Amino acid sequence: xxxxxxxxxxxxxxxxxxxxxxxxxxxxxxxxxxxxxxxxxxxxxxxxxxxxxxxxxxxxxxxxxxxxxxxxxxxxxxxxxxxxxxxxxxxxxxxxx
Amino acid sequence: xxxxxxxxxxxxxxxxxxxxxxxxxxxxxxxxxxxxxxxxxxxxxxxxxxxxxxxxxxxxxxxxxxxxxxxxxxxxxxxxxxxxxxxxxxxxxxxxxxxxxxxxxxxxxxxxxxxxxxxxxxxxxxxxxxxxxxxxxxxxxxxxxxxxxxxxxxxxxxxxxxxxxxxxxxxxxxxxxxxxxxxxxxxxxxxxxxxxxxxxxxxxxxxxxxxxxxxxxxxxxxxxxxxxxxxxxxxxxxxxxxxxxxxxxxxxxxxxxxxxxxxxxxxxxxxxxxxxxxxxxxxxxxxxxxxxxxxxxxxxxxxxxxxxx
Numbered sequence: 001x002x003x004x005x006x007x008x009x010x011x012x013x014x015x016x017x018x019x020x021x022x023x024x025x026x027x028x029x030x031x032x033x034x035x036x037x038x039x040x041x042x043x044x045x046x047x048x049x050x051x052x053x054x055x056x057x058x059x060x061x062x063x064x065x066x067x068x069x070x071x072x073x074x075x076x077x078x079x080x081x082x083x084x085x086x087x088x089x090x091x092x093x094x095x096x097x
Numbered sequence: 098x099x100x101x102x103x104x105x106x107x108x109x110x111x112x113x114x115x116x117x118x119x120x121x122x123x124x125x126x127x128x129x130x131x132x133x134x135x136x137x138x139x140x141x142x143x144x145x146x147x148x149x150x151x152x153x154x155x156x157x158x159x160x161x162x163x164x165x166x167x168x169x170x171x172x173x174x175x176x177x178x179x180x181x182x183x184x185x186x187x188x189x190x191x192x193x194x195x196x197x198x199x200x201x202x203x204x205x206x207x208x209x210x211x212x213x214x215x216x217x218x219x220x221x222x223x224x225x226x227x228x229x230x231x232x233x234x235x236x237x238x239x240x241x242x243x244x245x246x247x248x249x250x251x252x253x254x255x256x257x258x259x260x261x262x263x264x265x266x267x268x269x270x271x272x273x274x275x276x277x278x279x280x281x282x283x284x285x286x287x288x289x290x291x292x293x294x295x296x297x298x299x300x301x302x303x304x305x306x307x308x309x310x311x312x313x314x315x316x317x318x319x320x321x322x323x324x325x326x327x328x329x330x331x332x333x334x335x336x337x338x339x340x341x342x343x344x345x346x347x348x349x350x351x352x353x354x355x356x357x358x359x360x361x362x363x364x365x366x367x368x369x370x371x372x373x374x375x376x377x378x379x380x381x382x383x384x385x386x387x388x389x390x391x392x393x394x395x396x397x398x399x400x401x402x403x404x405x406x
Binding site: 062092 | 126225242
């Protein structure tokens, strides 16, 4: 039985490197590569200090899907993600008239 | 359970080489990948393509699948013959990937029986879950509690993949954006180190009036020619209720009026943009035609002046 009391959803949260890797079911090393490639830009000087945002989580999951399912090249993954974002912005603008 | 023709799904012949299968998969995956494709059924098609590839790219799974024979038709009711997979050793459980891929009953029946049990580190928290939910724009605007329904994949006692309906009452924060992740702490799988979390990716259902771009909301607002020409104070809907807006004199179609802070709430809140659309009354009565003719005679107006014609 599920409780009928509402469960609170947080929209503002941060994740450590280990937490992000755990929730994406990937190795921490793979997340580090995303940071090295500039695909994720967490604040923090060392991996132990990195704080990933909710937006980073969404981006990391999209990156993993592209990497895993389309076997995308890591070097162009960032470019693909940026282009996808730009395309959705342009689509939204077209729809907005 | 329906038979799936994986060769047909990938559009390759039954004797296709591994390279042909790979090429067919890549081409279709690019076409239907949900992050890329705008096709209406992209997500369903992509799951099928991915599942077909999961079997056909793997020599052992493909050989076992081929054993079933080619007499089956896609969609035909299917039950695997006893011992159909004897002698095949599959490389672990179905590839769950990062997303816990959602394969069909057909796939689960054939390849899903070697489900893994335990084996993870004892003190780790339970697994996190991820799901996508569709919200109405108004729900995101106001926040508040929503009942959502999720399908949770579970391995049953006999090792098969089954789905359980899970209903949750969720308190949504105000002003969530499309594509945003929200976290429900402790709503993942229970574990020795505490329960995992449930992450929901928010998407909006298409709205008949509004379009949303990040935190800004757009609305096409029809106005009469005299409201646009003379200026007027008119009513406009917003997700927060009706507001009065001042249309400046000499406005044209396409003019954007910004209502600051009337977009999705947040810090900073988004804006609401009203795009004016001048709508002409039809000249269907003698009086209406007369009024247009008066304008034609009395207003020196040539909208094509700049075109040099």
